Amino acid sequence: MKFFRCKYTTFFGPILIFSFIMAYASASQNFETTRLKSTAGAGVGSILMDESTVLNPAPLAFFNLSAFYIQKATATQTFANEDSQTVTAPEKSEQLGVIASDGRGKAAGSISYNKIDIDSEKHKRMAASVAYRTGDNTAIGLAYKMDEAATKDASAIDYLVKKYSTISIGITNVFENGFSLGILADDPQEKGPNGARGTVGMQYVYKNFLTLMTDLGSKYKGNTFSENMFYRIGAQFSLFKDIYLRIGTNYDQGLASKSKGIGLSWIQPKLMLDFALQSITLMQRESLNQKNSIEKESSISLSYRF
Numbered sequence: 222m223k224f225f226r227c228k229y230t231t232f233f234g235p236i237l238i239f240s241f242i243m244a245y246a247s248a249s250q251n252f253e254t255t256r257l258k259s260t261a262g263a264g265v266g267s268i269l270m271d272e273s274t275v276l277n278p279a280p281l282a283f284f285n286l287s288a289f290y291i292q293k294a295t296a297t298q299t300f301a302n303e304d305s306q307t308v309t310a311p312e313k314s315e316q317l318g319v320i321a322s323d324g325r326g327k328a329a330g331s332i333s334y335n336k337i338d339i340d341s342e343k344h345k346r347m348a349a350s351v352a353y354r355t356g357d358n359t360a361i362g363l364a365y366k367m368d369e370a371a372t373k374d375a376s377a378i379d380y381l382v383k384k385y386s387t388i389s390i391g392i393t394n395v396f397e398n399g400f401s402l403g404i405l406a407d408d409p410q411e412k413g414p415n416g417a418r419g420t421v422g423m424q425y426v427y428k429n430f431l432t433l434m435t436d437l438g439s440k441y442k443g444n445t446f447s448e449n450m451f452y453r454i455g456a457q458f459s460l461f462k463d464i465y466l467r468i469g470t471n472y473d474q475g476l477a478s479k480s481k482g483i484g485l486s487w488i489q490p491k492l493m494l495d496f497a498l499q500s501i502t503l504m505q506r507e508s509l510n511q512k513n514s515i516e517k518e519s520s521i522s523l524s525y526r527f
Contacts, residue, residue: 252318252335252346255292255522259484259497260455261469263434265422266403268395271320271524274333274348277391277403277422278362281331282352284324286526292318294520301513314339316520328353343371343380358396364389368413387413399426406441415476417442418449432457440475449475455482463488467497477504477511493524 254271257264265277271290273281294316314337322331330351337344345368352362366387371380387408395401401424408416420438427433434455439446455469465486472479484497501516 254290254318254320255294255484255495255497255520256467256486258294258499258518258520259467259469259482259486259495260434260457261453261471261480261482261499263422263436263453263455263469263471264424265391265405265420265436265438266393266401266424267422267432267434268393268401268424270322270324270526273322273329273331273352273362274320274350274364274366277393277405278350278364278389279352279360279391279393279403281322281324281329281350281362282354282360283393283395284322284329287323287325288321288524288526290318290320290322290522290524292316292320292520292522294318294518296516296518298514298516301515312339312341316518318522324352341373345369359392359394362391362393364391385412387416400424405438411442418475430459434469436471445475447474451475457486477506477509478502491526493526495522495524496520 252275253262254275256269257272257276264272268280268283269276270281270284270288296314296316297311299311320331320333323329328351330349332349333347335344335346335348346366348364348366350362350364352360354360366389367384368387369382369384371382373380388410389408390406391403393401393403403422405420405422407418407420411417417440418438419441420436422434422436425433434453434457436453438451440449451471451473453469453471455467458466460466465488467482467484467486469482470480478501480499480501482497482499484495487494497520499518499520501518503511503514503516505511505513
């Protein structure tokens with residue numbers, strides 16, 4: 222891949238670039254890029270740049286360039302009762318995302334701001350990530366996230382605000398036979414609502430034609446692996462020289478959700494245009510204060526690398 226830093230470079234201190242992201246999130250309240258939507262979130266073991274503060278922060282260290290990313294998306298969520306009969310009007314949201322990243326030098330970093338703004342809930346996140354090469358094929362990354370969640374109280378007038386900070390630690394190793402492996406520990410201090418979740422991700426690239434991605438994870442504290450297990454499976458196919466098709470599916474037992482995604486990508490030396498559709502199904506669960514619903518999302522993004 223031409224964007225990788227093939228040799229261990231000299232030190233240039235990490236450059237942290239301010240960016241803005243607005244997004245309407247699903248059950249986990251995590252912003253997803255258009256690429257992640259197309260693979261249903263799979264990618265912990267992938268070598269991705271724009272997702273540094275979103276998923277695994279470590280792969281950013283394998284790039285020797287900067288990038289500017291802009292995303293626009295729309296989402297419609299329809300709620301239903303236990304008999305799957307619609308009982309409320311759909312909730313709609315407009316999504317806008319802007320990310321700036323810098324991977325030049327021995328270490329790399331980024332800063333982001335996420336915002337969810339719908340009628341019954343508002344969510345803001347400021348995050349920073351740093352990644353460092355520990356060897357020719359290995360990198361480690363750290364992301365720090367500050368969240369502010371606001372939900373309407375029983376009066377449906379005022380908002381109840383909760384603030385918390387979490388960290389994510391990621392490790393990525395690239396092998397010469399087309400395999401890459403990623404390990405992610407998300408919120409090990411359990412400061413947020415879905416803390417202590419670990420993920421192992423693998424990616425395999427076959428002759429630049431087929432890319433397979435698999436993530437498997439769960440809570441890693443307590444004896445609740447089976448109750449909180451989740452998996453994500455994604456694939457990318459090269460249709461033409463510069464056009465790629467992506468598909469994905471996932472299931473999360475802990476968050477009582479499942480989703481499917483599909484997308485197209487047009488990749489040039491400096492430009493990357495992505496389009497994705499995603500369908501998310503949430504199952505009713507009182508412990509999560511969650512109702513049966515189906516969310517439909519469409520997303521388009523442009524990434525400029527320099």
